[in-house]
Structure formats: structure tokens, C-alpha cells
Amino acid sequence: MLPVLLVTIDNTILSFALPRLSEALNPSASQQLWIIDAYSLVLAGLLVSMGGIGDRIGHRKLLLAGSLGFATISGLVALSKSPEQLIAGRALMGVFGAMLMPSTLALIRTVFHEREQRRLAVAIWATTLTVGSALGPLAGGLLLQWFHWSAIFLIAIPLLLPLLLLGPLLLPESEPEPGNAIDPASILLSLLAMSGIIYAGKNLAIYGFAWPGLAAAAIGLLASGLFVRRQLHHEQPLLDLKLFGNRAFTGSILINLLSLAFLIGFVFFATQVLQISLGLSALRASLALVPGQVMAIFIGVAIVPLARRMAARHLISMLLAIIGLAFALVACFGSGLATLVVAFALLNIGVGAITTVSNDLVLSAVPAGKAGAASAISETAYEVGVVLGTTLLGGIVTAYYRHAMQISDWLAPAQAAVARETLAGAFTIAGNSQPEQAGKLIAAATESFAHGITMMSWITVGLVGLAIAIALRTLHHPPEAAAATE
Known part of the structure; x- marks a missing residue:
């Protein structure tokens, strides 16, 4: 659980250090984005490859190698003297981070052979994901309060040192899958495919249909097609696409x-x-979301006894319905503070439990020798889901806001462009305007954004219905039996 905790903390902690880091290294706006994105792009691009490599060489070897590399590079990144050094270091951290996550989930399959023990272990694994995401902002705030910005990278060393010392003694090695040498061409195509798609999603969400995002999408889609073709015709593919022939596996991933x-x-x-809109500080805003995070931590483990008694398709459908209820509340009652707190708690109940149940199904639906590849696909789905949430759902809100926002005649063209671009831009322009004009601009921006949220919430309710249909359609057969037939 130590590397799981570290990787999830690392996903959120850097944002808090960016202002201090920018003062020290003076990166450009583009370099700031790459400081954040370099890690996640490389991580997402290599997850599938590292899962396949772990199946071939053993997941304990890969986990220990990844931990040693991650800790070493983190220490070197903390010594960065330029933005270029930091970006390169973050990319290398992504390489070693991709070795960690699939290996942790795959080793659970090795350590726990009994289904109920494994189900509880997966629940703890999924809960650790939530705990790490919640601790990231808190850890970042505390470290930056007392230490240099480089401390956020040095946190990797005390977290991974116990694993490096005790892992060889406590962790059994997974049974390596016999096969040919690792295929470098498949690794490169996988990196280009996932990195291109992830980057395109982020770029299109921020800048719209600009050429960098479209070019990345084209590269990602082309590399994806070549990767799939190579896996289908290779004698020992890096990723066995036959896994997707198992409906329980495919449904769980989706x-x-x-x-x-x-x-x-x-x-x-x-x-x-x-x-x-509500004017809360970053700390108070994060505290408003704490009840939801607590519910996610609690439900991740509490769902295990219920998962023993209910069919997976019925349980997941019920959990998805809770997610739909969260968005229906926002659609019907608006985005006030109380509604957001309640809706976020309901949302985390559904997502926290689904993370536990779906990852248990993923491991149970495939043979033990494919656990690494299955875990890597699950982690890749996590990264794609993050981009899809920002690009699709966030994009709906942003697009509606830009279309519906009524710009006052008194704004200069440059000011109008900023106000129409984002909600934050409108409030910034309002802060530099006369009180009466500012009030009208804030009211128009808030109303447009709220209507965008309402429309997106109803669309999401419909998407939840689609997810329920997928669950009922694909999760019919017991996963263990499906794995046995492979």
C-alpha cells in the first residue's frame, strides 16, 4: 500500500507547490503546464506496457525496481535548478511510477488466493487510493508551510524506504508468464497511443479545437490502431486483447x-x-468536500460484506443509481453549498464502492498469469476516466457558459473575451470594474455557469443509465468461473 499511497499523493500535491516553485525557477506558462503534465502523460502511456512486463519478469521485481527508481529520481528532482531539469525529472518519475501501480494490484492476486481475503485486500487497496488523493492537498499545505518546495518530492523517500528494505522479505514473487522477449515496438506504440490521447483530451478541454490537441489526437489514434494490429498478430503480445472477450472484465473496466x-x-x-461563486478560501472549499471523502474511505471497506451476498450486476447497478441521484440533486436544486456537500457525499459512496467491487471483478475475471495486464488496463482506465471527466463533462459546462454568457456593452473587446472564456476570468474582470457594472457581470456569469451545470448534470444522469445497462448486460456470469474457462 505504500507505493499506492505515494502515487496518489503525488497526483495532487504538486499543484499546491506550483506558486512557490514558479518563484524559484521562473518557468514560462507552457513550462508550468509541462511540469504538471509530464508525469501523468508518461505514466498513462506506460501502464499497459509495465503490466505486460511484470507478467513476464515477475511483479515483485518490477515493484522494487520501480520503487528504487522513483525514490532516486524524486531526490534528484528536488535538486532541480531549472524548469527543464524539473520537467525531465517528472517524466522519469512517470516511467518508474508506471511500474508501481499495476504491480501492487497484481501482487494482491499472488498474495491472497482465497476470494474473500482478496476482496478485502482490494477494498483496502481502493481505499488507499482515496486516502492518498485526500492527503495530497493536506500534505502539500503542511510541507510548504514549514519547508522548501523541494520537500514535496523528498516525501517519496520515507514512504518507499520500508518497501525497499522489507519487500524482498515479505512479498512473494508472482509466477512469471513464459514468453518471448519483451517487444520494444509495442512499448513505443503503447506510449504514443495513450500519451497522445491523454494529452489531446487535456489540450482540447482547455484550448478547444487547436492544432496541438488535434495533432496529438491523430498521433494517439494512429498509434492505437498500430498497437492493436501488432498485438493481434504477435505470437507473444504485450497485451492479450483476448481479455476483452471476457464480458465481466470488459464491463468492469468500462x-x-x-x-x-x-x-x-x-x-x-x-x-x-x-x-x-461562493467565495470560499481553498481551505474552506476543501473542508466542504471532506464529508464525501470520509464516506469514500468508509464505504470502500464496508461494501465487502454486501459484495459477498449480492450479485455484482445488481450491486454495481445500485451504486450507479446513487451516483445518478447525486447529479439529479444538483440538476433539480442547483449548486448551492448544502446541495454540493450532500451530492458529493452520495457520489463518493457510489464511486468508492464501485472502485472496490470493479477492481475485484477485474482480478477475478482473468487467469493469475494475466493479473499484471489486467491491473494495468484498470489503471489506464482510471487515467482515461480522469481525462474524460474533464474533457466531456467539464467541456459541456465550459461550452454552455461560453455560448450563454451575455457580455455587457461597457466591456472592452479584450475584457469581454476574458469574461466569456472562464468563470474565473469574469470574476477577475468584475474585480477591476465599478460596483454596479461588476454586480451585473458577476450575476450574468454565475447564472450562465449554473445553467451549464444543470444541463451537464442531466446529461450525466443519462450516462449513468447507460452505465447501469452495461452492468446488467455484462456482469451476468460469476467472474471466477469465467476466468477458469480461459
């Missing part, structure tokens, strides 16, 4: 992806409403 997209889409608009 539901996991969609549930993450729902969560990220909610967070996209909720954080803006809390901090911009």
Missing part, C-alpha cells in the same frame, strides 16, 4: 472508467462554484 469520469466532472465544477 464501469470503472465511467465512474471516475463522473467524479472528476463533478469536482471540475464544484471547486469553481465553491471558490469563485
Whole structure:
């Protein structure tokens, strides 16, 4: 659980250090984005490859190698003297981070052979994901209060040192899958495919249909097609695409992806409403979301006894219905503070439990020798879900806002462009305007954004219905039996 905790903390902690880091290294706006994105792009691009490599060489070897590399590079990144050094270091951290996550989930399959023990272990694994995401902002705030910005990278060393010392003694090695040498061409195509798609999603969400995003999408789609073709014709493919012939496996991956997209889409608009529309500080806004995070931590483990008694398709459908209820509340009652707190708690109940149940199904639906590849696909779905939530759901809110926002005649063209671009831009322009004009601009911006949230919420309710149909359609057969037939 130590590397799981570290990787999830690392996903959120850097945002808090960016202002201090920018003062020290003076990166350009583009370099700031790459400091954040370099890690996630490389991580997402290599997850599938590292899962296949772990199946071949053993997941304990890969986990220990990844931990040693991650800790070493983190220490070197803390010594960065330029933005270029930091970006390169973050990319290398992504390489070693991709070795960690699939290996942790695959080793659970190795350590726990009994289904009920494994189900509880997966629940703890999924809960650790939630705990790490919640601890990231808190850890970042505390470290930056007392230490240099480089401390956020040095946190990797005390977290991974116990694993490096005790892992060889406590962790059994997974049984390596016999096969040919690792295929470098498949690794490169996988990196280009996932990195291109992830980057395109982020770029299109921020800048619209600009050429960098479209070019990345084209590269990602082309590399995806070549990767699939190579895997289908290779004697020992890096990723066995036959896994997707198992309906329980495919359904679990899709539901996991969609549930993450729902969560990220909610967070996209909720954080803006809390901090911009309602004027809460970053700390108070984060505290408003704490009840939901606590529910996710609690439900991740509490769902295990219920998962023993209910069919997976019925349980996941019920959990998806809770997610749908969260968005229906926002659609019907607006995005006030109380509604957001309640809706976020309901959303986390659904997503937290689905993360546990779906990952247990993923491991149970495939043979033990394919656990690494299955875990890597699940982690890749996590990354794609994050981008989908921002691009699709966040994009709906943003597009509606830009279309519906009524710009006052008194604004200069440059000011009008800023106000129409984002909610934050409108509030910034209002802060430099006369009180009466500012009041009208804020009212127009808030109303447009709220209507965008309402429309997106109803669309999400429909998508939840689609996810329920997927669950009922694909999760018919017991996963263990399906794996046995492979």
C-alpha cells in the first residue's frame, strides 16, 4: 500500500507547490503546464506496457525496481535548478511510477488466493487510493508551510524506504508468464497511443479545437490502431486483447472508467462554484468536500460484506443509481453549498464502492498469469476516466457558459473575451470594474455557469443509465468461473 499511497499523493500535491516553485525557477506558462503534465502523460502511456512486463519478469521485481527508481529520481528532482531539469525529472518519475501501480494490484492476486481475503485486500487497496488523493492537498499545505518546495518530492523517500528494505522479505514473487522477449515496438506504440490521447483530451478541454490537441489526437489514434494490429498478430503480445472477450472484465473496466469520469466532472465544477461563486478560501472549499471523502474511505471497506451476498450486476447497478441521484440533486436544486456537500457525499459512496467491487471483478475475471495486464488496463482506465471527466463533462459546462454568457456593452473587446472564456476570468474582470457594472457581470456569469451545470448534470444522469445497462448486460456470469474457462 505504500507505493499506492505515494502515487496518489503525488497526483495532487504538486499543484499546491506550483506558486512557490514558479518563484524559484521562473518557468514560462507552457513550462508550468509541462511540469504538471509530464508525469501523468508518461505514466498513462506506460501502464499497459509495465503490466505486460511484470507478467513476464515477475511483479515483485518490477515493484522494487520501480520503487528504487522513483525514490532516486524524486531526490534528484528536488535538486532541480531549472524548469527543464524539473520537467525531465517528472517524466522519469512517470516511467518508474508506471511500474508501481499495476504491480501492487497484481501482487494482491499472488498474495491472497482465497476470494474473500482478496476482496478485502482490494477494498483496502481502493481505499488507499482515496486516502492518498485526500492527503495530497493536506500534505502539500503542511510541507510548504514549514519547508522548501523541494520537500514535496523528498516525501517519496520515507514512504518507499520500508518497501525497499522489507519487500524482498515479505512479498512473494508472482509466477512469471513464459514468453518471448519483451517487444520494444509495442512499448513505443503503447506510449504514443495513450500519451497522445491523454494529452489531446487535456489540450482540447482547455484550448478547444487547436492544432496541438488535434495533432496529438491523430498521433494517439494512429498509434492505437498500430498497437492493436501488432498485438493481434504477435505470437507473444504485450497485451492479450483476448481479455476483452471476457464480458465481466470488459464491463468492469468500462464501469470503472465511467465512474471516475463522473467524479472528476463533478469536482471540475464544484471547486469553481465553491471558490469563485461562493467565495470560499481553498481551505474552506476543501473542508466542504471532506464529508464525501470520509464516506469514500468508509464505504470502500464496508461494501465487502454486501459484495459477498449480492450479485455484482445488481450491486454495481445500485451504486450507479446513487451516483445518478447525486447529479439529479444538483440538476433539480442547483449548486448551492448544502446541495454540493450532500451530492458529493452520495457520489463518493457510489464511486468508492464501485472502485472496490470493479477492481475485484477485474482480478477475478482473468487467469493469475494475466493479473499484471489486467491491473494495468484498470489503471489506464482510471487515467482515461480522469481525462474524460474533464474533457466531456467539464467541456459541456465550459461550452454552455461560453455560448450563454451575455457580455455587457461597457466591456472592452479584450475584457469581454476574458469574461466569456472562464468563470474565473469574469470574476477577475468584475474585480477591476465599478460596483454596479461588476454586480451585473458577476450575476450574468454565475447564472450562465449554473445553467451549464444543470444541463451537464442531466446529461450525466443519462450516462449513468447507460452505465447501469452495461452492468446488467455484462456482469451476468460469476467472474471466477469465467476466468477458469480461459
